[in-house]
Amino acid sequence: MMRYLASHENTTRGTSDFPLELYYVDMLHPRYEMPFHWHMECELLLVLQGEFTLLTDGQSYTLHPGNSAFLSSGAVHGGIPKDCVYECLVFDLNHLIKNYGGLFQQKYAGLFSPETQINVLYPAGTPCGQIISDLFAAMKDKNNGYEFFTIGMLWQLLGQILREHLFTVLTPSSRHFVQDSDQIKQVLDYIRRNYASQLSLSDLAKVLQLSPEHFCRVFRSIIGKSPIDYLNYYRVECACELLCTSSDSITEIAYSCGFHDLSYFNRIFRRYKSISPGRYRRQYIGSYKNLIY
Known part of the structure; x- marks a missing residue:
């Protein structure tokens, strides 16, 4: 069985206390291209170099350096990189909510509903784009206390998405x-x-x-x-x-x-x-x- 090539990835990300995992992919990696797959965790993707065409649920997005994307839980997605280096941060949002966000889950239940889809594309320089870039930097550097920064920035990202109403509720x-x-x-x-x-x-x-x-x-x-x-x-x-x-x-x-x-x-x-x-x-x-x- 392929180590990475699974259509439904169910690998445990991070630890039970810190359910986040950062991945780095460049042109020398065997999984440079991203076959279609899905997982129950959410995923952030950040392009460092080149161009990445992201395909998710029938839509196509072209990402350039500094651009990032938010992939909701269960989204079918794949990608075609071109002279590209990119990073992926996979995290269990449900686990984070359960452990840290009971109050937020009650007040903002709509954002975490299966009927709600968070916007995919976040250009460089936008408030959400900057938060995502800082989040990746903290995960990569792993300076002392980075866990506090990353969890905090994830909540900050969700707050910014709510503030700017960067989500849609599914229609029939x-x-x-x-x-x-x-x-x-x-x-x-x-x-x-x-x-x-x-x-x-x-x-x-x-x-x-x-x-x-x-x-x-x-x-x-x-x-x-x-x-x-x-x-x-x-x-x-x-x-x-x-x-x-x-x-x-x-x-x-x-x-x-x-x-x-x-x-x-x-x-x-x-x-x-x-x-x-x-x-x-x-x-x-x-x-x-x-x-x-």
């Missing part, structure tokens, strides 16, 4: 979109568990008991790719991780990732990475590093 039409997104999570999880097998469009459509045509429309509306395009993309990302972290041959990796024809694997790999699997391995081997600071 948007609730329908959320239902589609929840369905697609089932398909993403199915792909994660079965990508090494031969999968057809009909196989994927059957997960939701939809016709292939209807399934394609729903899938593309959320993910922005056709189901087969995404399947090939996901397989290539799995292959990239194995190329960087295992000594298996390229043929073994191709077969283990669902490609049963080496020439087809090489062609699809080049389509997504613009280089051959062998060159990719030589370029990135030895550069593998932990995602966590």
Whole structure:
């Protein structure tokens, strides 16, 4: 099983007393690109360098240096970096509220409701953007007392979001979109568990008991790719991780990732990475590093 490539990440973040974890991703990391996934924690993303195209729940956002994004709990999201270095801070908002914010939860219950979606994009220089930048700096430096600063800045960020009303309450039409997104999570999880097998469009459509045509429309509306395009993309990302972290041959990796024809694997790999699997391995081997600071 892939260490990082899971459609539904359920790794414990931080500790029970401090449920936050900071991740650093650059061009030398095997998970440089962000396959679609979701988790029950919230996530902040900060671009340090280059450009990052964030795709979440059918919307696309382009982030430049200093720009940040807020991803709510359960949001299906993925990303395409371009000459990019970025950081992610994943935190369990429900745990923080339970431990530190009973009063706030009662007074501002609407902000934490599943019917409420916090805005995604926060440009550099805006009040929320500055808070997020300072929050990442405190988490990275880990100076004495940084835990107090980070927890405090998270509450400050939520306060600023409330003050500026940077959230929307779902309408009946948007609730329908959320239902589609929840369905697609089932398909993403199915792909994660079965990508090494031969999968057809009909196989994927059957997960939701939809016709292939209807399934394609729903899938593309959320993910922005056709189901087969995404399947090939996901397989290539799995292959990239194995190329960087295992000594298996390229043929073994191709077969283990669902490609049963080496020439087809090489062609699809080049389509997504613009280089051959062998060159990719030589370029990135030895550069593998932990995602966590």
